[in-house]
Amino acid sequence: MLGDALFVIPERDCERVNKVDTSRKIVHIDMDAFFASVEQRDNPEYCGLPLVVGGNCARGVVAAASYEARQFGIRSAMAMQKALAKCPSLVVLPPRMETYKAVSLQIREIFQEYTDLVELLSLDEAFLDVTHNKKAIPSASWVAQQIRATIHERTGLTASAGVSFNKFLAKVASGMNKPNGFTLISPEQAPDFIAVLPIEKFFGVGKATADKMHRMGIATGADLLRYSLEELESAFGKAGRTYFHIARNNDLRPVNPDRERHSVGTEDTFEQDVRDRREISNRMAAIAHEVVRRMERSQFVGRTLTLKVKFADFRQITRSRTMDYPIREVDDIVAIAQQMFAGVTIPPKGVRLVGMTVSNVCRPGWTGWRQPMLPFFSECEPWTNT
Numbered sequence: 001m002l003g004d005a006l007f008v009i010p011e012r013d014c015e016r017v018n019k020v021d022t023s024r025k026i027v028h029i030d031m032d033a034f035f036a037s038v039e040q041r042d043n044p045e046y047c048g049l050p051l052v053v054g055g056n057c058a059r060g061v062v063a064a065a066s067y068e069a070r071q072f073g074i075r076s077a078m079a080m081q082k083a084l085a086k087c088p089s090l091v092v093l094p095p096r097m098e099t100y101k102a103v104s105l106q107i108r109e110i111f112q113e114y115t116d117l118v119e120l121l122s123l124d125e126a127f128l129d130v131t132h133n134k135k136a137i138p139s140a141s142w143v144a145q146q147i148r149a150t151i152h153e154r155t156g157l158t159a160s161a162g163v164s165f166n167k168f169l170a171k172v173a174s175g176m177n178k179p180n181g182f183t184l185i186s187p188e189q190a191p192d193f194i195a196v197l198p199i200e201k202f203f204g205v206g207k208a209t210a211d212k213m214h215r216m217g218i219a220t221g222a223d224l225l226r227y228s229l230e231e232l233e234s235a236f237g238k239a240g241r242t243y244f245h246i247a248r249n250n251d252l253r254p255v256n257p258d259r260e261r262h263s264v265g266t267e268d269t270f271e272q273d274v275r276d277r278r279e280i281s282n283r284m285a286a287i288a289h290e291v292v293r294r295m296e297r298s299q300f301v302g303r304t305l306t307l308k309v310k311f312a313d314f315r316q317i318t319r320s321r322t323m324d325y326p327i328r329e330v331d332d333i334v335a336i337a338q339q340m341f342a343g344v345t346i347p348p349k350g351v352r353l354v355g356m357t358v359s360n361v362c363r364p365g366w367t368g369w370r371q372p373m374l375p376f377f378s379e380c381e382p383w384t385n386t
């Protein structure tokens, strides 16, 4: 399980435990199976069929899966070959990023009719702070439902919404009744909600962290409450502080409309420490695929790749390389990472974690392009639409 290395609540956005702020009204909107739903909308013959968008080649990856495909156990970021093995009649379509971007823009315009405090997380997902919205609607639930209805009216697509008083709860809420769902978590409901929330649903908790928590007897938010800040920090580092505060509904992170991504990355904590160099290389390929998927989702391109390797004894090294061209292909990332990793000595007890991050953003005006931008999945053509 690949965790998001970026999710940590900064110290300044945590408050004293006895001062939980419940005054804000935060909405999280998440389009349902976005790329796949756009394809089903534009190709009605595919409605009701298991469909994925992604690269249909030996190393292709699922970028989005329709709900019909999910019933076969197909998920985004899964290898296309594995997806086809699960469902041989799967419809595989190449991504049409320009179309998805246009729809994303339509949705953004709807958000801005209500508030300028819109923080876009990706093409299909955003936080809105509607505490003081432009239409002076007192109920955040009402705002969320109006937005969902308007999205459906103007794009023919469905979105799910979550409403609460902080970002964490709003995001968890939007995922509760997907697709086409709506969930409100009020300040009164929040403590009971968090108490029974499985820790797997907490942001940033991947498989390895979840396993460790279970070994500590932590299965739910209520279990987290039994641990002190110091205990959680010593077990999980900075993320421990996040878990501590989330369990107390303490998340004062503002909805930040100016947020600009400076990097996109992910990391993989191995279930067991790995010593075999080839095994680590294989893991790197999977991480590179996920990094590319996330870059595509957030429309990010950068020139610097950073490799992080954490050893079994928690010692950590990083290596970076800056290229004179934008890094955006899986093969590029793997090749650069391998070169950097070749100079790393693996200690006898092995490697615990590998992470990769692309930074040093290439902005549209950047003149150093070695080659024109190509579609992300170009190496995968021709497409076969079964």
Ligand SMILES: [Mg+2]
Binding pocket: 030, 031, 032, 033, 034, 124, 125
């Ligand atoms: Mg979505």
